[in-house]
Amino acid sequence: MVVSNALRRILVATDFSPGAAAAVDRAVQLARAHGAALDLLHVFDVGAWRSLKGVFDAQRLTVDPPPDVASKQRLSDLAATLAADTGVEAEAHFGVGEAAERIVAHARERGCGLVIVGARADPGWLGLGGTASKVVRLPSCPVLTVRLSAARPYERVLIAADLREGSLTAAQFALRLLPDAQHQVFYALDPALDRDLWIGGLGKEHIRLLHDSMHAYARRELEQLADGLSREARHPVLAEVVDDVRSRAIVQRAASMPADCVVVGHHGEGALAERWLGNMAQHVLHHTQRDVLVVP
Structure with a gap:
């Protein structure tokens, strides 16, 4: 888009x-x-x-x-x-x-x-x-x-990021639609990844090291995204990475900010693009008490 x-x-x-x-x-x-x-x-x-x-x-x-x-x-x-x-x-x-x-x-x-x-x-x-x-x-x-x-106009906007190109598109649209708001890009590293690694036979120490590495990578990528967005924003774009189930973390973070609006990507691809809304986006839409902007 x-x-x-x-x-x-x-x-x-x-x-x-x-x-x-x-x-x-x-x-x-x-x-x-x-x-x-x-x-x-x-x-x-x-x-x-x-x-x-x-x-x-x-x-x-x-x-x-x-x-x-x-x-x-x-x-x-x-x-x-x-x-x-x-x-x-x-x-x-x-x-x-x-x-x-x-x-x-x-x-x-x-x-x-x-x-x-x-x-x-x-x-x-x-x-x-x-x-x-x-x-x-x-x-x-x-x-x-x-x-x-x-x-009143939106003052705080939470942008759900997944470190894919769609996150950049959604964030750019949100910044241009709501330029006066404070924007925060947000990413949750799902603990289920640790469980999958454990089921795969990796030891606890190895899993911890991999988790720390993924968390650090996510933080670097998200901060890089926020820095790039800040160049075209009226306010510095904030970045936050947490360890939690993504859909739950987004709803809870939106409530605690509190955010006026949550931004999510549609995530449809190819022939299914018009029919498929990602599970995370669906969860947020059905469980948050905030306005939600869905960007294809």
């Missing part, structure tokens, strides 16, 4: 739930910071409507506008209000079909540099809702899942 210096268009999906409202607020904040245009997208699921319309009062349906008409008007009103109140160039877009597929297709068609979705309809719940879960698996560009209030 090529990281653009300019973020020109942001897509935010809304179903008008509290979680979507938090996503819209964050999208407006980032659009203003980058001078980007904002696409507000609501997707009307015809299949879901057909399955539910039987429970609606038939007489009421003859008085009230159909849901798709009401949603279009609500979306247009929201775009107009945002444009008037914030000065952001906001456009309303209405789609029909499966929500996640339409969100991803819209991002591709419109050349959006970032997609923002609410993590869940109720932002206080852990995990991801169905639409957010699908969108992060089908990224055409970085995806930000939002659960925190956008009352």
Whole structure:
């Protein structure tokens, strides 16, 4: 993925739930910071409507506008209000079909540099809702899942590093998206490696030496990454290496900082790139109470 210096268009999906409202607020904040245009997208699921319309009062349906008409008007009103109140160039877009597929297709068609979705309809719940879960698996560009209030800009960002090229791409995008935040690259050396070495027949002393060597190597690589990133950052990028299970360590470190946003790589490769989200990224998305930026 090529990281653009300019973020020109942001897509935010809304179903008008509290979680979507938090996503819209964050999208407006980032659009203003980058001078980007904002696409507000609501997707009307015809299949879901057909399955539910039987429970609606038939007489009421003859008085009230159909849901798709009401949603279009609500979306247009929201775009107009945002444009008037914030000065952001906001456009309303209405789609029909499966929500996640339409969100991803819209991002591709419109050349959006970032997609923002609410993590869940109720932002206080852990995990991801169905639409957010699908969108992060089908990224055409970085995806930000939002659960925190956008009352203030992000101040502390935790970047989960794995010492592969994708970590550099994710970190560079995070720095350019959130230049005023304090960034920390973070790597966890999984103790399971020691167990595998022990099962392989190595002695304790040999395992300890190998572990110390791997820890030192990881620290050198991470500090080198942080130093390189610091040259293009407004604040020095910090580096930390710990011994722990990666997914658990990232969630715990994000909570203890506390981080406002966690950055993870998508890790898809080849033909599976659009369907495979790494186990670590999935764990973080489902267990952290922070916003998560997934960078393909």
